[in-house]
Amino acid sequence: VLCRRYKVYESMRKQTTFEEYINNVGLEKFADEYNRVVEILYAKGISELAEEGWIIPSFVNWFQIKTLEPLNSNRDKLIKGWIHQYTENGIEILNDIVKDCPEKWKTVLNECVECYLNGRYQICIPALVTIYEGMLSHKVYGLEPKQIHYVGALETNLQQNNYVGVDFILALSVKEFTKRFFMKRDFTLDEPIEINRHWVAHGRSNLSADNLTVMKLFNAVSTVMYLNNKWAEIYSEKTL
Numbered sequence: 001v002l003c004r005r006y007k008v009y010e011s012m013r014k015q016t017t018f019e020e021y022i023n024n025v026g027l028e029k030f031a032d033e034y035n036r037v038v039e040i041l042y043a044k045g046i047s048e049l050a051e052e053g054w055i056i057p058s059f060v061n062w063f064q065i066k067t068l069e070p071l072n073s074n075r076d077k078l079i080k081g082w083i084h085q086y087t088e089n090g091i092e093i094l095n096d097i098v099k100d101c102p103e104k105w106k107t108v109l110n111e112c113v114e115c116y117l118n119g120r121y122q123i124c125i126p127a128l129v130t131i132y133e134g135m136l137s138h139k140v141y142g143l144e145p146k147q148i149h150y151v152g153a154l155e156t157n158l159q160q161n162n163y164v165g166v167d168f169i170l171a172l173s174v175k176e177f178t179k180r181f182f183m184k185r186d187f188t189l190d191e192p193i194e195i196n197r198h199w200v201a202h203g204r205s206n207l208s209a210d211n212l213t214v215m216k217l218f219n220a221v222s223t224v225m226y227l228n229n230k231w232a233e234i235y236s237e238k239t240l
Contacts, residue, residue, distance in 0.1 A: 034165075034168075035168045038168055038169055038172070039172065041072075042068065042071055042072070042169060042172065043172070044072055045071030045072040045075060046071065046169070046172055046173045046176050047176050048075060049071070049075060049079075049173065049176070049177075050173070050176035050177040050179070050180050051180065051194070052075075052079070052194065053177075053194040053195060053213075053216045054079060054082070054177070054216060054219070055170075055173045055174055055177045055219060055220045055223045055224075056068070056169060056170050056173040056223065057082055057085070057219050057222065057223060058170065058222050058223045058225075058226035058227075059085065059093070060166065060169075060170070068169065082219070083212070083215070086215050086218075086219070090117075091117070093222070094113045094116070094117075094218065095113075097109065097113075097218060097221065097222045097225065098110050098113060100225055100226075100229055101225060104134070105131045105134060105135075108127050108130075108131065109127075109128075109131060109221070111127070112124045112127050112128055112131075112214075112218075113218075116211075116214050116218070119211075121209035121210055121211060121213065121214045122208070122209045124209065124214045124217065125195065125200060125205070125207070125209050125213070125214070125217070126200055126201075128214070128217040128218065128220075128221060129195065129197055129200045129201065129217070130201075131221055132181070132197075132217065132220055132221050132224065133150075133197065135221065135224045135225060135228060136150045136178065136224065137150070150178050150182065151175060151178055151179050151182070154171065154174060154175035154178060155175060167227060170223055170226070170227060171227060173223070174220075174223060174224055174227065177220060180194065180196075181195065181196065181197050181220075182196075182197050182198070183196065183198075184198065185198055185199060187199070187202070187204050191204070191205060191206060191207065194216075195207065195213065195216075195217065
């Protein structure tokens with residue numbers, strides 16, 4: 001598979017202009033090949049971001065896509081930039097998250113913001129973990145309550161090119177984060193460093209929450225919410 005995708009990457013590089021490439025392969029095939037190339041370029045960096053508890057923020061849009069270039073070479077620089085955004089523009093970003101939140105979770109999310117801004121971080125953890133899972137199960141994919149194989153659903157949507165452009169990168173990031181977030185953990189072993197849904201939901205977590213821990217969870221909720229709101233409109237809220 002990697003060999004085939006590398007050939008795709010090479011074929012794109014050899015075209016003299018973007019217009020020539022589109023004319024030769026067609027727009028639909030281009031979307032597929034673009035997404036496969038993105039996987040080659042960013043999969044490793046996105047996976048390592050997830051290990052540190054990060055999803056690529058929803059404020060990384062088409063105009064900022066070049067800011068992802070350090071993803072594989074200098075993630076610390078990238079993360080520092082995101083932390084700076086949340087620190088300098090935190091109230092505005094958090095208010096936007098609450099504004100775009102479905103009514104079902106709006107009150108809880110708003111209370112999380114109030115606690116976060118007042119330095120009460122610990123209470124935010126179980127609430128944001130619940131909201132994140134709720135976004136995945138009921139809003140983003142329209143799954144039945146018993147269908148909780150979130151990573152499988154995400155993988156299917158990525159392979160079917162249900163996301164394109166920078167949103168494909170965001171969805172890839174959500175998938176990698178979700179894979180680790182829901183990873184089964186043995187409660188007799190040490191608790192993982194990053195938030196794990198099972199440790200929190202089953203009341204086993206002893207993590208001491210701080211500003212950064214909660215910031216990462218707000219960020220995760222924000223990106224899933226963005227993808228949901230945008231693509232639900234495109235697909236008329238069908239199962240994506």
